[in-house]
Amino acid sequence: MAGGQRTNAFICLRVPPDLVDDLVDVQRQCQDRVDPQYPEHIHITLGFLHGADERKLDDARSFITDGAWSAPAIRLTGEVRHGSWTLRKNPSYRYDEDTVQKGEQIRLGIEHTPELARIQQDITQYLDIVEDDFWPHVTLGLAREDFPASDVKALRLPAVSGPAPSVDVQREASATAFTLLVRKELTP
Template sequence: MRTFIALELPDNFAAETAALARALHDHVDGRFMKPETYHLTLAFLGDIDERELGLAIEATDAACEGGWPIELSCTGLGTFGRKNDATLWLGIQINDPLAQLVFDLQGQLEARDVSYDAKMFKPHITLARRARIPRVALPDLPFPRAEYATRVTVFKSELSPEGAVYKPLHTVELG
């Protein structure tokens, strides 16, 4: 099963992120994500079996033990890919608690021999895929206000023609 571990967004932050996406939709063509899919990926595991899922859940529990809520503060918009076929995202400021959580999670996954995508951590929330970024400046946008995330979840990702559907498998509360 295709899985990842992520911070869930607080309700207000998710609603304000959706408002930002609606404002962008008037200026950027692309396939905008549904608000219920918004999350901040901490570790992408890819396809794993039931045994590895159990180990990933153990690693998540261990990494979150004694952890505190994580502040989510926006840094602006960014893209991966080309201007005519980009992934558009909302950047999140890396702070010490977030960096420590990712470091601990990676260490716990490695200790259990669970593979994950080891690309450099770039905290972001995907807003749109296959986006075509305009060459003109965007208007002032309603960026979300800082909030604290308190839930780390192991998700199963099921791909469909309408986009991915994320199903929570295990959640840990921080703080």
């Protein structure tokens, strides 16, 4: 990144491999309607750095590298939501609770444990990230078409859980691709 350039980046928790494997099975249940999130990109976003310069990225890398957190347990809550931060920028977009619209994300809730809350609060406070109504979740994928929300709410979700293996800082390379800037392994 050349001097003065800005980029979008985010800090996230990695999801335990066994849960990722089970989520891939869930993706297969709805593969005709949902374009799946790549397994290597399944994560829980803890904070988003919009338009970060190199200094802000260095701060994030240093803070994560020096962090001393224990690994929170990652468990699905069974809550399924849909929506889109990108589509909300379009004035013609209207959220409909009963209909998943083409391009919306399908999101699966993660239990908001005290350990997860501590990591998220430490990161957002240190990096001055404003995060209203933090709801930990993983993105299953993007809707390929409009369909009833009841279809995704009826998915058989996995019960497997486990400790988050790491906290990562990633830079957006595109809407679906990310570059790892730093990884901090967590201990259970």
